[in-house]
Amino acid sequence: MFKSLFTPIKIRDMELKNRVIMPAMGTRMANEKSEITERLVAYHEARARGGCGLNIVEVSSVHTPSAPAHFVSISEDIYIRGHRQLTDAIHHAGGRAGIQLWQGSIAVMMDSKAKIFVPSDMPFGTFTVPAMTVEEIEEIIQCYGAAARRSAEAGYDCIEFHCAHNYLPHSFLSGGFNRRTDAYGGSFENRARFPLACIRAIRENIPEGMPLFMRIGVHDDYLQNGLTIEETIAFCKLAKEAGVDVLDISRGNIITPASIYEVPPIDITNGFNVDNASRIRKETGMLTVAVGRINTAQLADEILAQDKVDMVVMGRAQLADPEFCNKAQEGRTEEIIHCVGCNQGCYDGFCDVRNRPFITCLRNPMLGHEKEYKLEPATHSKKVLIVGGGMAGMEAAMLLKERGHIPVVYEVSDHLGGQFVTAGQAPGKAEMKEAARALGKQIERKGIDVHYQMQVNAAILEKEKPDEMIIAIGASPIMINLPGIENKPVYKAHDVLDGKCTPEGSVCVIGGGLVGLEVADALATKGHLVKIIEMKEQVGADLGNLRKIAVMQKMQSLNVEILTKATCVAVQEQGICIEIEGEKQVVCCDSIVVAVGAKPNEHASLVALCEEKKIPYHIIGDAKSARRAMDAIEEGFNVARQL
Known part of the structure; x- marks a missing residue:
């Protein structure tokens, strides 16, 4: 071949x-x-x-x-x-x-x-x-x-x-x-x-x-x-x-x-x-x-x-x-695990001399640990219930299966991949969506049991009787509640990227992080007039240096207007009232998209169930705190490696 x-x-x-x-x-x-x-x-x-x-x-x-x-x-x-x-x-x-x-x-x-x-x-x-x-x-x-x-x-x-x-x-x-x-x-x-x-x-x-x-x-x-x-x-x-x-x-x-x-x-x-x-x-x-x-x-x-x-x-x-x-x-x-050009480990990790002693890879947490991480077969096969089928959960499931454990995945949606799939909906990022899809197919070929559209509760724990649980339920977008927000249609950035809704007319995106920039890209590419409102001095604070260069070049080519050091004060009929260095102005728009970050999904009930039934549990990825995909995948890998 x-x-x-x-x-x-x-x-x-x-x-x-x-x-x-x-x-x-x-x-x-x-x-x-x-x-x-x-x-x-x-x-x-x-x-x-x-x-x-x-x-x-x-x-x-x-x-x-x-x-x-x-x-x-x-x-x-x-x-x-x-x-x-x-x-x-x-x-x-x-x-x-x-x-x-x-x-x-x-x-x-x-x-x-x-x-x-x-x-x-x-x-x-x-x-x-x-x-x-x-x-x-x-x-x-x-x-x-x-x-x-x-x-x-x-x-x-x-x-x-x-x-x-x-x-x-x-x-x-x-x-x-x-x-x-x-x-x-x-x-x-x-x-x-x-x-x-x-x-x-x-x-x-x-x-x-x-x-x-x-x-x-x-x-x-x-x-x-x-x-x-x-x-x-x-x-x-x-x-x-x-x-x-x-x-x-x-x-x-x-x-x-x-x-x-x-x-x-x-x-x-x-x-x-x-x-x-x-x-x-x-x-x-x-x-x-x-x-x-x-x-x-x-x-x-x-x-x-x-x-x-x-x-x-x-x-x-x-x-x-x-x-x-x-x-x-x-x-x-x-079976190939493909590079998706995220640059999070190979370049950003190389430059991050304070936190990373050497390069790594979002798709391969073994990188740089080939000698020290010996993936030995498990001495005692455990049934591990994985709650959440995002990239962290799938990484854990694959490695657990390889080592001889019995992973069982419960996913609340109808597909695997989590926010990696959403990220792959942005223009030019189809490789991320394909990577999530391909890993999901590998899960299937490995014979790992996956249950879709199911919320884990006491009855499921009683049925599965797991030896351990991995909580990888991710995070959800944060919404804001501004005075007068009922004056305009308001959408979550993730819903826009996933195609669940379509803003009309000109759009103000509140939040200039990675997700805000990507939804601005998606909307401007479709012909919308887009403006980004960001509180910080610069947009793209959560982007690596090289991705930021490319994304900002794209924003310029799409004529996306970016307003920084801007605080949203209220929503009016004409648009959003903002304040920049003490001066107020109105940013006109027809629709609003919110991209101000994410917070871990509620998992206290799962923790309580585990503690009640004395099931050891591990919280990984965005369920612990919303961060980069590389961190989530690395945590899934390390938990599975050590079980």
Whole structure:
């Protein structure tokens, strides 16, 4: 199945069993000293065992003073041993191992101890990072060569040179960052001098048969004087002469809204960068890799079958399901847990250094715990009654069944999926609805007993006689009671998204969080004039950075008016009376949609029943407190893992 995707390929002396690449995504799984950890080894080993053709180890620093903590480093000989353990594990699991050589420029700022290098003076608020000296440039070039030698000694099958995302090589190449006036700036030839020197240094320090990949951005979005695709193509031809074999075509940078293309959220079209990669492949004649929201085997296979590129990056697809490749090749596509582009764990979790030690995944709470979370069969099979069939309840049911328990699900509605289904009703978010539907189908195939449109009470407990109970009944929207609210038709945002009601005419949405923005999107897309009223200084406070960029761009394109720091005072015939910094005004509208948050559904009666009958119980997800879906799913997983 998926013949094109699972066709072998040979690059120099390296043979890959298929065309799937696990890209070099930052994990923060290295330790404080940037050493390889057992956690990182287990993470890569799981994906190699899952059938991936090539694992590329992430953003490995080549220069010690500029190496941030918890990022992988290959900048000293002392790191070789740890990397050898990692490559041995990947090889033993049946995969091939690559390493991405990296100097992060301003990206190392997350570690205050790391030295920052930039091609030109760069101001940051109260201070300016000075441009690199020629001596520092030459030092970094030598570091790339030395890191390449260590990589070969550590057993890597190939190397990737990172020349994108305004890391140091890209920053030199792009006129949007490089404003030098010496031999390393100005003309295209001068701007290309540093990255080409790095490539030559790498090539000179690795075996002839070892392939060299290069990650490069197709062009610079939102960046004045940035790279054009024509310049990128010209540079790729020069890189080929310098020793690069394969182009890994990415997009985006970390200082403009183009960061949405680095870790593209659900709002960005699947495979959005493929045609760019195809053009570069055609004009350079080089082996080329497509990157960007390729999250299904069908899409990946179609891209390859159409001869657009030679390989595909499937990163978050394998975060969500480390067995992705095996399942796809064996035709078990209905068992695949698909990435939905939520960015909650892979990007937001990566950036949340205070609360998350390393990345995670909404769809896979095992991520980063592959070694420590041993999902052993239950020593004593228990009957577990799960009240609520949302994502948290389904996650718990699946894992309980896998471990040998007997889960029974009671759902008050006529379908599984809860608010994930509602979220999937918003424009461009059908993948979330499909994910909930697919997980529900897996519940059915596993033979898990599900009862719909039933409220759990004493009689049901007496009938089921569960050993334990999981309360996962979610949360419900909060309504408001403003003076004069009877003057206008008022709707709940969730009901609008679910298609239970249809506001008429112009609409005021009260609440500018995720749900408010999504219902505004849905209504404006249908042609309604929409205004959002939000009490806080900004809308989208519960959105991650990249999703917020995409959603706000959509609001602008739909001409949705947003009023912030606005308190709703009353409802009048003309619309809603609001107050902004002491001044009152009326926002005219025909209908009102309320999206001011949610509160946990009442579960005191269930708790009382459990305590009366001495049934151990666990409250998870939004039933405990309304939060992100990732938190709810993680709680369902952990309860089921520990029972």
